[in-house]
Amino acid sequence: MFTQLKKEWFGNVGGDILSGIVVALALIPEALAFAIIAGVDPMVSLYASFSMAVVIAFMGGRPAMISAATGAMALVMVTLVKDHGLQYLFATTILTGILQITFGWLNVARFMKFIPRSVMVGFVNALSILIFMAQLPHFVGSSMAMYVFVAATLAIIYIFPRFVKSIPSPLVAIVVMTIVAVVGGFDLRTVGDLGNITQSLPSFFIPDVPLNFETLSIIFPTALALSMVGLLESLLTASIVDDMTDTTSDKNREARGQGIANIVTGFFGGMAGCAMIGQSVINVKSGGRGRLSTFVAGTFLLFLIIVLGDLVVKIPMAALVGVMIMVSIGTFDWSSFKAFTKIPITDSIVMVVTVVTVLITHDLSKGVFAGILLSAIFFTAKISKVEVSSSRKGDTLYYKAAGQIFFASVTDLLNDFDYQPEGVTNVHIDFSEAHIWDDSGVAAVDKIVLKYRDSGIQTVLTGLNEASSSMMKRMAVHDKEGSKLSGH
Amino acid sequence: MSGRILLASDGSNHALRAAEEAIKLAKVLNKEIVITFVVDFDQSKKDVLHSVGSIEREQKRKKQLQSTEQKMKEAGVPYSVQLLHGIPGPAIVDYANREAVSYVVIGSRGLNSLQEMVLGSVSHKVAKRVNCPVLIVK
Structure with a gap:
């Protein structure tokens, strides 16, 4: 037990510290962009990314997996934030955590096998399309400079890794574009126009919402959707990290860990989060294998924010939009086009229905339900042939x-x-x-x-x-x- | 006597030619072959999304080695299959050195020449860092 714990934490110190730093750098642009999707202050998602990562480092079931504020969760909470405000979001985040712990106790991982792969593919594709669509409003009524900046950001993101692989290219793009914007004096919207960066540690407080049935009826539907979307992406990511590292993980412990992390995050003024496929892949690729990598990612992120807060507000939105377009391209499962010709037509229909349902309802959990339901019907029809x-x-x-x-x-x-x-x-x-x-x-x-x-x-x-x-x-x-x- | 012959394969035709050379070597030296197949980090996401579980995933991956295995069977050479995870070059080097194999046999080119241009050739990296003799098959 103790040796296991020691191995999970200190079995790979050098690799974990380095990869943790890389992930922290890669997290900044995404965390900022997800805050903008959710319609909250950048600090809400930065604090969330810090506390999710640090708590999961201790409580998670999958070492080396990175959890933080995510696009999938940000998309689910948009309406709640718009209609009811931040305090309700914090309360929802705490309730999300309570629900996830409950699901973890009920061995939720066992039910993952009932989610067909076509639904999973639909989930990531829908997520990617939603993230992309969330970027479009930024172009409305914008100047030509906006388009040029986005294009330049993307160029740096995709070309830079050909020469230098150790530094995350989105970060390089953001730094370069910020310098260009400040020096060139371009009239572009910046992160500072959308909210403040407070250079302080997050503090504990109880969300300012009335504790009554009405509050519950407001936050419960969103919390339920968040808890399921969060678990789905987290357990999917855990399977991917399992496969990449050729090890196994405790999925139910991960579910409970996600719950605990969200409860803590809610009390410290963060938005609900979950595991991130992209960042976890970056972590493992950069050499991260143990819990220390996740811990370093979270703490180093907070350190950067406190030190660099003044600079973060100067980042042009165009650069963040570019980063999000990259995230969207990276999230999309491009092999699903190739799969169309190979897999049964019913699988393709399930995938498309999942995507379309999400795009109509703007709720990933509804899409997953529609997909599961439809594939259950297809399955029943298939085996009903006597x-x-x-x-x-x-x-x-x-x-x-x-x-x-x-x-x-x-x-x-x-x-x-x-x-x-x-x-x-x-x-x-x-x-x-x-x-x-x-x-x-x-x-x-x-x-x-x-x-x-x-x-x-x-x-x-x-x-x-x-x-x-x-x-x-x-x-x-x-x-x-x-x-x-x-x-x- | 000890120390198997490591055949690095990605299921491509180049690797198949390497397999033939590995068989010749194995027969002369009376050694066992271990076929290694590296699952790239980026491949993991795709494979996890498109397979039901780890058992199906392993099956799908081993399927790519079918023709290589066929050759071994026909030649009557004892062999085993080892799936590795990571970046192809380092993963092969790491396994070869850890298991102290006696030879590494590898094709000179993989599936994708564009990747090779960007990343450099896997065979070159392996040859540089493995502790035993390496046979690169053209």
């Missing part, structure tokens, strides 16, 4: 049923039998390749037997597997005395 073959020997008719017999397949099953066969006195039905799942299935078999009995034909059922036959024994009526076909 096959019935028949052969005849003398006055006996042999049927063989194959497939899953349940509410969705019984109608087809019933239609596959000939109930008025000429010159037949016995019907044998072989169920050895079938499984009866529910009362509808039992009722269907009853109906078949009783229908034949009405025509004076004796029915023999064979080959029922154990589960099916015990279900038949409990619920079937055809073998009970005096049974007959009921009216419906």
Whole structure:
């Protein structure tokens, strides 16, 4: 236990400190941009990124995964912030944490397997499109300089890594563009126009909201959506980090950790956050493997803000928009286009429906629900195909049923039998390749037997597997005395 | 006797030619081959998104080595498969040195020539930093 803890924290000190610093630098532009998406002061997301990272370093289940303020969460809270303000956001963040801890106790990770991959792909694609769309208002009524700055930012972001890989290129882009904007005296909107940077440590306070049922009814729907979106992205990221490092992680502990981190974040004036795919990939690529990397990322970020706060306000918005376009491009799963031709059409439909639902409702959790629901229906339809073959020997008719017999397949099953066969006195039905799942299935078999009995034909059922036959024994009526076909 | 022959493969045709050379070497020296396949960090995200679980993921990855494995089977050379995670060059070097393999056999070029232009060739990096003899197959 202790050696495990020691290894998770200090098993890779050099790599963890370096990668933590790289991540802290990479977090600044994103945290600022997410604050702008959510419509809050930059400090709200910077504090969130600090406290999420530091708390998760201790409480998370996946070492080396980076949690902070994220685009997915920012997008979910937009309406709440606009209608009710910051204090309600902090209360919502705390409630989000409480819900996530509860989900963690209920072993939420186990339910992840019920989320089809096409829904996951839809989730990240929708997220990417939403982040991109959130950048468009910045262009409305802007000068030509805005477009040039965004283009230049993107150019630096994508070209710089060809020459220097150790420094995050978004940061380089932001520094260069800020210098150009200040020196050149361009008339561009800056971070300072949107809010203040306070160069102080976050402090503990209780959100100023009335503790009553009305407050709960305001914050609960958003908190529920946030908690699910947060867990979804966090557990997906955990799986990616697992795969990258070829190790395993405790997903339920991660869920509880996310909850604790959000509660702490809410009390320190931060917005709800979760794990970030992009930053976690940067961390692992830069050599981060242990909890120390996450801790360093959080603390170094706060240190930078306190030291550099005066400079941060001078960053032109155009540079942040450029960074967000990069995040959006990096988030999108481009291989899903290639997958269209390879995967079943139903998977593609589920993916597109997930994306479209998110784009219409602006809520990632609704899109995920729509996707899961639709794929459940597709799955049910797919397995509801039953096959019935028949052969005849003398006055006996042999049927063989194959497939899953349940509410969705019984109608087809019933239609596959000939109930008025000429010159037949016995019907044998072989169920050895079938499984009866529910009362509808039992009722269907009853109906078949009783229908034949009405025509004076004796029915023999064979080959029922154990589960099916015990279900038949409990619920079937055809073998009970005096049974007959009921009216419906 | 000890020390296996490491064959670095990415499932490409170059790697397949390297496999043939590795087989020749293995037969003469009477050694076992370990086929290594590196899952790049960037590939992880794609693969996790598009597969149901770690079991399916591993299967999909090993599938890319099918023709290489076929060659081993035909030649009757004992072999094993090892999936590595990380940046291809360093991951191979790290594994080769840790496991103290006796030879490394690697194709001179991978799947993507553009990547090679930007990142430099994997075979070059491996040759420079591995502790045992390296056979680069053209």
